Amino acid sequence: MSDAPPALQVPDLQESVDVSEAAELRTLDRSPHLYHLSFNDNRGHPRTKRDGTRVRRRRGVTSATGSSESGTEADDETETIVKALPAPQTKPSKGLKVGEKDEDTLLTPSQLDDEGRRLEGEGYFSTKESMTDAEESKILLKRRLGEFARRCSEVGLMVIMLVLVLCGRDVWSVAKIWRYELLANILIMAGLVAAYPVKLSLVDTQKTITKPWQRFRVPASFDPATVLYPPLLPVMVALIVSPISPTIVLPNIILGLAALPQRLFPRSSRLGGYNALHWLISILPLVIGSGSKWLGYVSSTADLSLSTETLVSLYPLHHALLPPLHYLTTNSLLISELHLLSIALINLLLFARAPQSTILKACLWIGGVSLFACTERVLHWNVILARVPRWKLRRPGHPDGDRRSLLDAAVEVIHLQRATRAFQGIKNDNDSDADEDHDPHTPIRQERAKQMTFNQSTDSRLQQLLDQENNSIVSDDPGITETSRPLLMTKSRRNTLPAPRQKPELVIRQDKKRTKARNIHRNWCLQLTSAQVDRRKMAYAAYVYGVIIIIVLLPVRVYVSDNALYGSEAVGWAIGYLFGQLPVIHNAVDYLGLDLWITMPLQPSLDYQALIPDALPLDMVEVRGNVGAANMHLLLIAYWVLVLVTGLVAVFTLTPYVEVDTRRKIFHGVMVAMFLPATFVDPCYCALALALVLTIFLLLEVIRAAQIAPLGTAIGRFIAPYVDGRDLRGPVVVSHLFLAIGCAVPLWFSLAGLHREDDAGGAWKSWETKDGARDVGMLAGVICVGMGDAAASLIGRRYGRRKWIWVGGKSLEGSAAFASAVTLGLLFGKIWLWMGGWHDVEPLHSTLDWAIWMVKAISCACGASFMEAVLTGANDNVTCPVALWLLVRGMRL
Template sequence: MTPLGPARSDNATSSSHGSHTRQTSSLDRTPQPYHIRGDSLIKATGLFTFTASDTRNGHITSSFGRSESSESGTEADDEKGPLLKGLPAPPLRLRKGLRGSSPAGLTPAASPLPTPPAFVEAREFEYFGANQKTTKRTQQAGKQTKDFEAYKRRKRREIVRRCAETSLLCVIAAIVGSSECHSAELWNWSNELIAFLILPPLAYALYPLRIARRARVAGKTSLQALRSGFHIPSRFDPGPLLYPVALPVMIALSLFDRSAAFLPAAIVCGLSSIPPLVTTTSRIPALGDHIHWLVSVLPLHTSNWQLLHGDIPISLPLKLGPASPLSQESLILFYPLHLAMVSVLGYLTTSSLDISELQLLSTALINLYVFAASPQAEILKAMLWLGGLCVLISCRHFLIWEVALARVPTWKLLRRRAPRDFISQIDQSICALLTRGRLHRKRGVSSDSEDELPVKQFPRIRKLQVNGRASTMPTTEALSSMEVPLLRSPSFDTPGSSRPSRRNTFTVFGPQGRKELPTDVRKAQSNTAGRPNAFMSFTLEQARARKYVYAALAYVLVMLTILGPIRLYVDKRALSGHEPFGWALGYLLGNIPKFRFWVVSNNLDKWICLPPRSKVDAVFDRHISVEDIRQHILGPANTRLLICIYCVAVLLVGIVAVFRLTSVVEVDTRRKVFHGIMVAMLLPSIFVDPCFIALALSLVLAIFLLLDLFRASQLPPISKPLTTFLAPYVDGRDHRGPVIVSHIFLLIGCAIPLWLSLAAAPRSGEGPWAGWDTTVRDLNMVSGVICVGMGDAAASLIGRRYGKTKWCWAGGKSLEGSLAFAIAVVCGLSATWVWLRIGGWAPWNGQSIGLVMGKCIVAGLGASLLESTLTAANDNVVVPVGLWLLVRGLHI
């Protein structure tokens, strides 16, 4: 045990002076560590316990455990004072937003820790509770042995999990490959595929040998070098080594019958997604990038090699063909593009996405940029690529200023004096006039900033005797260490004034309790210490006026981006030169007689495109299918209009149900209502008009991304309502970074299988409607809706209530939940298989019902096992893609 004061004598440790130890529960941390009164420190408070003082030297001693970060983001966390070091870990966040107004009896306990860890630095999200040094001198050797044995058992279970995950991915790859192995054209790409299968395992195998060689050069023995090189750490996760590398190639193999150009692009992107640590060099870092680039393009140069007996080499340009959007030169540039994309996406999303998700997202955007050919893909490309770049370039500074201004506490602005120069006085007068009404309503209370305080409210001070010295502590809760200047003179807050050194929370700890920062960090802080923050010099009126000005400019620039570059691009590349807004009116309302008469009578037919009239005079001598009704009775435009009305009605009913259930059921159950809304909207309508649903999902995705950009940037007036609405439905992943990814991943998981199924599919239509219809209807189009909407909801609802038998590995998944997932997926695939034939899109005499049920069971079990073992990415995205691969590979 470490004393707070000077070293105690041996008598001070005798049993007569017994020492109270700190409670070790990780859930005992007080939510108000600065709100502890002096009398509460005499007994156990969950932080640490002051013990009886030694009468001979008059010092108080205490016991405390190892240092834990409070994750509050304040400067107090950097102090090495024993009080802060003794703070236990904060309470675990309840998973999936289970902290609303739900009844106490219906809200479950905290879920197990998520895997993989949210970020590498998060020590409380480790897979295994590895041996941690403790400051307790009385720890028994038996407890250490017991903890080490428990650690080894958890590690063995996690090894089983990762081996099962890798084996399952290999099985899915085998199913996909066996379904396409009979293609004669695929054998022409055997050299590239062989090179792809060899290069990643070879790079992964050489990495531990390189580590062992470095250890041997450093002076270790051969055995120690081998142990350091081939030692598998507790936090090892094979996901980043597998999914970004293998999934693009597996998808390209599934779509090989439509376009052979997908395969070389997927090979290059997959090899570019190998973690940089595998190819990096310690002495020359840039050399590792060049080696990685060489590895990514090496399969392209194997076309002229004869690797197999009887294989006839064919050059890459001949295999791609003259109509291919790719060339060998463009494929070589994929690696630097991929590297730049990962860097930009990582900057925009900060820590919201795992490295596997960043790599997969970069690969998807590159493929969208290169292979966008259909009108729906061109519109999605315009919104994500063109719109994203325009918004990033034009609004970047305004969004950064908005975030920086929102972080300034209002109480600091309230203490600013009125400006003295003439221009600043005019600025102050204008801003006061603009914000007069709002400030009058908000006077004396906190408003936009999270840590605002009333103007003249100072905390009451209590004196606390620690180690024989007096220390002061505010009785009101301090929201951050930035509020310490409240106890100082206001003159210290003026820019350029000399500020005294910040004292510790407890004066007894002194300067020795501070954390010693690295030399480069201290130099950087000293260089920036004299630079005044421009936002700190504003008054409250100026800051509030600028906040709305920045928001208005951002909205205007986004609107100009939509009406300018995006509109012109869609006009030229997706609509064959037709104006987008007029074309959209005809796309939805073109089959209404009154609307057609109004367009023709006002000579607007050149601006509003009208589809051909429906032919209702056909005599149906057979069963009328849904496709017949859409084409010949209602008309395509009226059908799309009915789909819109139906989806809006389902959405309104679902939202009303969510608000009605707020006081009855828990938050997790209310979240699953949104999964049910997606199933009810998309499952019956995707086969009716898949191109229209694909376009609608693209537009909704763009709206979600744009709204979350406004929310994360704290743009008024929509930032607060969005945050308030989404707050009860977020999960642990949403607290990792600025982006709330739950609803975005839910939408992407439903949409990706549909987008992949329509990739390079044959299109139909004439004139302004060319490419806006297709005859392709596959069961794999709805695999995302079935997986996310039905399987995930069933697994969560059943697993949380009846899941008692856990999988042998960590993660908290239960066998009952996984079985519910598989059953829901099998039922969804079977019902959709029947609906596909009732609607007239597929014949009944294709396969036997028993064979179809067997394939559905295999696909459901594979998706369920993938969902239970997945560690490296969001299951709402990867598992639907895995089910899509299984459905296509099994030819259901």
Template sequence: MASSTSQEDEGRPPKTIQPDPDAAASRNFRSQSRSPHPYHRNGSIHHRTRTSSDSGTEADDESTGLLKGLPAPPLGSRRNPRPSWNGVADHDLWLPGLQRWPSLARSTSRSSRRSSIGDNETDIWELQDKIKTKRRVEIIRRAFEAGLLLSVGAVVLGEQSARSLAWVWKKELIAYSLTILGLYALYPLNRNGRLRLSRLSSFAIPTTFDPAPLLYPILIPVYVSLSLSNHRPSLVLPNILLALASIPHPVIPMHESVHGHSVVHWMVTLIPVIVSEQLSWGRIRPTPLSLRGHDSELLTLVFPLHQALIPTLDFLLSTSILPAELQLLTTALINLFLFAFSPQAEILKALLWLGSMCIFIFCRQVLHWEVSLARIPTWKFRRSPSGSSSPKSILNYLDHRICQKLSQAGSSEDPTSDSDSPDGHLTSTSRRTAHDSREKSPPESPVENAAVEDHIGKQTSATFEETERFAKVRTTPRGRRKRSMAPDLASFLSMTVPQVQVRKWLYAVYVYLSVLGIILGPVRKYVGERALQGEDPFGWALGYLLGNISWFRFWVITSSLESWIPIPPRLDNSLSNAFCHLGRVEHLRQAFFGEASTRLMITAYCLAVLITGIAIVVRLSTFAEVDTRRKVFHGTMVMMFLPTIYVDPAFCALAMALALAIFLLLDLFRASQLPPISRPLTYFLEPYVDGRDYRGPVIVSHIFLLVGCAVPLWLALADVPRTGDFPWRSWDVQSRDTSMVSGIICVGLGDAAASLIGRRFGRRKWFWGGGKSIEGSVAFAIAVTAGSVFAQGWLALGQWPVSGSGVPKRFSWITAMTKAVLAASGASATEAVLTGCNDNVVVPVVLWLLVRGLGR
């Protein structure tokens, strides 16, 4: 028989070779067990991909899913559900590599089937053990991360002023906590936005998940608002609403049952407001929000503002930032918009809000055109119309000639070629031949029919080569059809290369002039009225920096420019004893050097350090690796700001705000490919980019470095008293504390030490994986401790008043060392376990919270 498997048939060569399904399935299973583990999400199996990162931080390699904290509920039953395999239901197939066996095409022997089944069962049991271990480690890691963040909140409440403020807002905080816990507890029952009890039995925690969107945007804003308890008690309730607005939508029940609207989420955010106004606490009647400095009607608009800002930032930043970072950025911008009272905050608000909105309104379309022209290859544009046989518009012809003269890059290509193909004339010929053959009328006799068929055959053979070349142009080397060009890009193909070059420059000139007009117009007017008591920003800046120089003062007075350039009063040595209570450094700054001259000295010092750092980086570029060169910039930030922030905190905060605005503006020009600045910027930044920078259009490494250093200083300045005479009112900060330099210490010292030591000497990795080493974390803690002790020593040596007490606190090395070690250990643990956010931004804020909670 044909189906027998006797020994006589084994020696004969088979006619056809059929693959063994069991062997193929076994090989497929083994290969998948060695591949990266997929995890079950939304009822399907996805593979988690990672990109390489030069910095070694796991935050650089995270994917950008909206909800990564817990597995999403599985999809509903399909019309034709797939059968289960060996009694395993669909919701239990979260095992990586576990696939249903294909149907057997032919029968096999019992011995081979038993052997194959035995091997497969052994592999399955081994794989299940590995996945159980991996899930257990992941749960321990995420539980440790959540516990660590909750312990930071406990440290924040350890401060007396924070506890007093929390007691004032106790009802709202309890409602906020119960709402968060209730939503997270109901999430396993959530199925497509609806609560179902049957979902609880099928809910399974994946082997890899990230709780960052469920933790950091929800807790950090409330912690910061409680820590700023001295002068900003009204921050608590709006940040509670922002924290509730940052909850990922899949966590909200029935979020899909209202036709895409976030009505349920909006109602969730209003729970603390309702509790505050309607619920009494014991015998105490509820205090109206109007007496606490809030308007309940305005508080209801916090959620719409948050939801309107999220898609705008997501459109601008695309995949450059992670979901948790997007929520934190939105919350920070809304706080800046609502609570910017100091002059430095008003200037930062004008730069980030007013300037960005004006650029977005006036330059968005032009920047889009610039990017579209940069994406189209040169050979796709229309050829020169000089030798065209088809009539062209006289305006288009004159435009081309003018642009050809301006660009000095005329083209002599054939104008009749197709813009999508280099062989456009071949394409036109083949099309005309096919059209002529279709226009032939059918012959009336068989003889004429044969003659016509022979003629058509000759034409077909003559154009076969042309058609083949046309097919190659329209397809990729692998035979796939090329993607069609987007309509917004195809509209530019009617222009020639000279026209494109001139238009690129015209678009660039328009953007540059628009930005200059925005700075000189609305931004200048807003800063002058809201931050400088009506003074002109440029004249005020000249007096702010050069007001103590004798020749400059003489020139201003003789030129009658006092109304435009305010100058400070002359230095009087007889009043030097009046500044003795402010400490040694402050006495020297105000009585001998002068405040303006001190700012010039700080500026010159920072420029010297920056030039030296760039020279060192250029020197190291020939033999040092990229990570080492990147850490030189971290050391440069430490050298610039660690000694100078205590000398003049307000000036350093202003300098960081201006530097951030310049960084964002330059990166906008680079990403939009505006000539002539985009290409030099790209070449300059290319040797220092991180793996995270390739995820989106924005190079975020240097921006996150500056933000991580500046945010703790900005937060600290929001909670200290200010003095100063007109027109420098609120520009003098009387007290200092260690939290002002926590960002410099964390990013400049801790992160650099962890990266350098961990990459070279790291041998023992953390048990949860991720590339972080224990040696690197220890180096981080030691560096932060050393930086904190140095800051405490510099604070004691300068004799600045601490924490607004008016007199310096008694300095104790044991107390300072103990607090520094505790704060550094907490920040180091956060840096080691953090994955869903950039550690250059979140860890400095955590260190700032720990330093303030432990008593500065």
């Protein structure tokens, strides 16, 4: 028997791939392939000719690799060509799918396993052996060892961070109070993870394995993010801020256990969307703390700020938040990020006490929930109208029943021609063995069909394809009418093998059901004319904007006035907070008698002659006291506007000459220039500004995603040149949101761990830290995202030659640049804190103290850089700043 025709043979692709390049083979990533140009084939191998030689890449053509595994393409390994918005539909996230089927997977594969790489004889296709078993095993073993080292390093880094957190200031004393709850948390997590392989071996019945130990296999795609970050990060953050609020520890322990993956628990305990066994395990620390007399210590739950009923309800609250959050973000967030977002929102709801966090709580919870409840259906209708092409709408003067035009008839004729000539090219493709048939620009599906051989025979293959085509023509084609459908079912095909006829009645019945369901969903918009669609869009936009204004002016304003401003009216307080120390505004308020509405701060001395000598040693405390807090707020706004305008001018100027990643890093630099020198001047004001910026970003993103006229289209066009592959995964553009969150979260956490000044009465209470305390951890987000990530991307992309041993493309040069930039940022923050005259929480008194501090700073920077290198299951722009903040506070920098 002769071999298969050359057109169906698989070329020896592995001959040109050595071991060092095997780590760079492209696998499934988060970037949608439709928006990227790649010179690789569908498996990531360089394209080869028939003889196995590699096709040389043309000068100037770059390969667009996948997005980084940490969530963004703003890294040192990607060069992407992003085309447009909105996001296309992508494949759902895949995990370990053996024995069980569940939407929440324990494994979020960053790379394919070896069994996924080799198409064995279990599917429709099979490949010819192009490498010996020894060579293939060597490559797979190298990759598996690299991934194993990566995962072990990730787990080890989290353990080191946990130990350092316990070494933080006054953390150990609080940890001893909750020692049994913390120990129960660790033991429960370790026990569930250790029992998972046993559970998997019991339910995995798809393969027959004779040896028992063969069932216990850790795949190379194992990603421990779902069992590391949602359960542990909230607990570590709670421990750092626990000296100020000790009662925050136990709720976060319960929430961490509630965020464990569902696959760790048996399916039999899942009732009504909730896992009863999971719920019981999540409250075990509460049970241990409540009934702890037999353990020999006083129960720590006696001083809880939350009731026992509230603590027990944390599990259903967390899992009730996940569906709406997933509905709003779909594929934009990974499962770990979704759990972290839910936990953060619950903490904000339950423990917001400071004015800044209370305002953020009002914006996200009251404003967000109200907006979602009032406009969800309207936004959905507007999206449907925006997606319908104009030529499909009803023309004016034509009734709904007579909408057929010349274009409709032409479309139907085209469908009929395609139906009769669907398989004319099959014979030609199989019989041709010319080298010219191999087109380097052939689509991926055609290329895959040419490189693979069917396991089934030719008759069976053509028969299967013919059946599928018959079903699709009769049931799925919207361009075929009821009158033409019987003709297609009875007319015999040409140039194909004869197919057994199906029962027309059964096919027509299925087609009617599908057509009816489809028409109910979308035919209402096709009955509208273009003018009616425009009027509806304007009505929807007016309704949405009106709802936003009403929500801001009524529930949000009232809640902020009562809970954050201690009874002061929000608008009047804002006027006094910004303009209250201007002599003109102050005199106007006194003259008009608006004291009851506008809360005015005390007037500063405004001794301009004293500002010059006070500013020479950069004693910013005295400068702020002489200028006035409100006037300093105006100066900071002017400085921020100047930096932002300069950054936008630079971006618009460099857009035609630089790539997407470089343009994105300009915004990182803008964040550094805005907040690195300004945070210590007034951290509470900067925290409020970041909270408002995040709220505005979310609101604008809702308008853009729903395509609300006229701002939706304008916002989409503005941000389109700066998006990456992660933004195209779902309907939400997350880059600017993650940038704002990454810069703001460490500052919010630092303020949560500091006492507030309560001497100022009324509306100005808690708007300043006690004794003007500051710490370097406030700058961790700006330094990590703005300096470290930008340096890693810019340096690694251009000078990165040495890669980490695992797959992902991260370079050692990029990681070194990340660590160096973070070290310099921490050093600048410490010097600026010392020169500004602020009260340092961790002061340095001698040269030895500075030397020890430098060693600690380098260690923190290396830890954050290593986290960025190994991270795959969460976004590095959020996780790495939190990790750096934990390291800084744990090492007492």
